[in-house]
Amino acid sequence: MTRLQLTPDGRLKHLLTLEGLPETLLHRIFELADSFLEVSTRSVKKVPLLRGKSVFNLFFENSTRTRTTFEIAAARLSADVINLNIATSSTAKGESLLDTVDNLAAMMADMFVIRHAAAGAPVRIAQHLAERGQTHISVLNAGDGRHAHPTQGLLDMYTIRHYKREFTHLSVAIVGDVLHSRVARSEISALSALGVPDIRVAGPKTLLPKELSALGVTVTHDLDEALDGVDVIMMLRLQNERMHGSFISSVAEYHECWGLTPERLKRAKPNAIVMHPGPMNRGVEIASSVADGPQSVILPQVTFGIAVRMAVFALLADVAPGAAA
């Protein structure tokens, strides 16, 4: 995968996963995002870095945050943004994913932002474009099955950096439905690369994948133990749409055992931050009073997503201000 998404001299060619990305590149993205955050908040919001480039958003799965913030990020960099409406596209007539990609490439696409229910779809598209000699086109994974959600992982790390400054003294708890979560996988890769010494992953036995302990994290089935003295809590959505079978006995029992309530939050450090990638199931994995409470940084996560996605676009197009990563 590293050979597909990085050029031989270490520049970002595609963003398919955070696995294997060097720490220096992650920090380069954060520093660029710092400069774009400033662009996002001033009255003239556009910079011409992607002028003349075409970004195609291909969302084969629903999205509110990722799709919209990718669109805003591309627009702020002055790209032409094309949102393919999958429901009214020829996908509905049976056109294959790769045929769709070939046709959009023939319309002079420069970047594809892809969300797909099938794990590996963005990787397959990147390989296909390489086989076709379309090496100038970049693929950004906007979430594929249970595999990865790299820009969510990046914006989550950027949020932690904003509130906690350093990574190397932090205790972080990731809680909930890890089994069906592409976000958790990207978060674990990034937290490890950034040197977080204490990564705890907690959830019911039925919702934690077997391979977790091989990732160098502490696995627990006790929520209180997971939250004890942590700096950051990353709650995960109970992903009903990806569950085929019975993983929990009831939503009420799940909330009772695994929901983040004000009482449970007291086990973390007093200045701990609460994160959630969204969309939230209020009253299931998180109580509304916590989601809307003073320790919640859930909406800042969304805002930071624009600057982080601008940074990724700029690196992929090799137009980032300053030295190359």
Ligand code: CP
């Ligand atoms: N976090 C996230 O991926 O949200 P959306 O599904 O709304 O894009």
